[in-house]
Amino acid sequence: MADLKLLEREMRGWRRDLHAHPEFGFEEKRTSAFVVAKLSEFGLDVAEGVGGTGVVGTLRSGNSHRAIALRADMDALRIPEQGALEYRSQNPGVMHACGHDGHTTMLLGAAKLLTEDGGFDGTVRFIFQPAEEWGKGALAMLDDGLMERFPFEEIYGLHNMPGLPVGHFETRAGAIMSAEDNFEIVLKGVGGHAARPHAANEVLVAACALVTNLQTIVSRRLSPADIGVVSVTELITDGTRNALPGLARILGDARSFRPEVSAEIEKQMRVIAEGTALTYNVSAEVTYTREFVPLLNEAALVEEAFAAARTLFEPDHIATAREPMTGSEDFARFLEHVPGCFVFLGNGRDSAPLHNPAYDFNDAGLIHGALFQAAIVRQRLPAG
Numbered sequence: 001m002a003d004l005k006l007l008e009r010e011m012r013g014w015r016r017d018l019h020a021h022p023e024f025g026f027e028e029k030r031t032s033a034f035v036v037a038k039l040s041e042f043g044l045d046v047a048e049g050v051g052g053t054g055v056v057g058t059l060r061s062g063n064s065h066r067a068i069a070l071r072a073d074m075d076a077l078r079i080p081e082q083g084a085l086e087y088r089s090q091n092p093g094v095m096h097a098c099g100h101d102g103h104t105t106m107l108l109g110a111a112k113l114l115t116e117d118g119g120f121d122g123t124v125r126f127i128f129q130p131a132e133e134w135g136k137g138a139l140a141m142l143d144d145g146l147m148e149r150f151p152f153e154e155i156y157g158l159h160n161m162p163g164l165p166v167g168h169f170e171t172r173a174g175a176i177m178s179a180e181d182n183f184e185i186v187l188k189g190v191g192g193h194a195a196r197p198h199a200a201n202e203v204l205v206a207a208c209a210l211v212t213n214l215q216t217i218v219s220r221r222l223s224p225a226d227i228g229v230v231s232v233t234e235l236i237t238d239g240t241r242n243a244l245p246g247l248a249r250i251l252g253d254a255r256s257f258r259p260e261v262s263a264e265i266e267k268q269m270r271v272i273a274e275g276t277a278l279t280y281n282v283s284a285e286v287t288y289t290r291e292f293v294p295l296l297n298e299a300a301l302v303e304e305a306f307a308a309a310r311t312l313f314e315p316d317h318i319a320t321a322r323e324p325m326t327g328s329e330d331f332a333r334f335l336e337h338v339p340g341c342f343v344f345l346g347n348g349r350d351s352a353p354l355h356n357p358a359y360d361f362n363d364a365g366l367i368h369g370a371l372f373q374a375a376i377v378r379q380r381l382p383a384g
């Protein structure tokens with residue numbers, strides 16, 4: 001049997017090493033080499049360079065032809081780290097502010113547990129994906145033939161959750177993370193002298209009206225039963241102190257949990273942009289893109305995840321997540337191919353929020369992620 005105290009100490013070392021050397025999406029060269037070295041040392045079959053910097057480790061045991069996948073993300077964010085951790089980022093302007101250093105470490109821990117102790121019959125794929133934060137890494141691996149080269153029938157993933165105490169476990173059936181769409185609306189008029197607005201056809205007043213009008217999509221166009229968010233995040237013009245702008249760009253982000261809602265947001269945005277532009281006698285051009293799809297957990301596998309969790313966590317530390325999160329997750333792309341389940345593990349009540357410059361993954365939670373992932377494998381690929 002693996003020595004869990006030793007594994008915990010080792011994982012803490014790996015996590016802090018990864019934390020000190022964060023890499024942005026598709027640049028995870030050192031991280032991916034670190035993962036390859038560990039998986040090879042444990043004795044797995046390792047494929048590197050899958051979808052850029054992605055890594056797939058394969059572990060087989062027994063005769064079963066069944067295969068399941070576990071997935072971690074490896075990328076960091078372009079956020080300058082605050083604070084004075086002894087293992088703080090050595091890569092200026094980049095930090096592990098989403099805990100992917102912890103996720104990578106926990107999946108390595110699960111690989112070590114399963115190679116040392118076995119206890120399953122079948123094939124396990126350990127997927128280490130690049131560029132989760134961009135929403136591009138999972139697709140890059142899928143486009144590189146992930147499903148054909150390393151087939152599997154179901155997949156599990158996890159994310160740490162600030163605010164949830166360490167040792168607590170949550171998930172839910174159906175929608176758990178949202179779709180993310182991005183939009184850009186360009187208004188064009190005629191710039192001119194600030195003292196002579198009647199002689200120009202400036203766009204800033206139109207842009208302000210449009211920002212306000214966009215607020216009616218969620219409040220007046222979507223059903224109150226549907227969750228939707230439309231956030232304008234930037235308003236940029238070519239105006240200056242004494243010159244009215246002739247061009248304005250309005251950028252933002254929309255979230256939803258059903259494709260029909262995403263389609264409705266886009267449709268209403270186009271109607272409102274055109275109508276507002278007409279009112280102010282300027283032109284509007286809308287670009288609307290879909291970056292992340294909604295993450296939908298398979299109900300039967302959620303039950304399996306809860307059953308695995310019950311072997312590890314206190315009964316009153318396991319809960320059904322009350323509502324879906326309006327954050328987005330690249331893991332959803334794998335679920336367009338096979339069913340799966342995504343779960344949340346506590347990062348502590350006092351944890352800084354995700355994507356905060358003071359965030360740090362809580363090492364006390366490492367062993368839970370490793371044990372949970374090993375448990376789900378043994379449960380879904382039972383030995384003997």
Ligand SMILES: [Zn+2]
Nearest residue numbers: 098133354355
């Ligand atoms: Zn993130």
Ligand SMILES: [Zn+2]
Nearest residue numbers: 098099100159
């Ligand atoms: Zn994340």
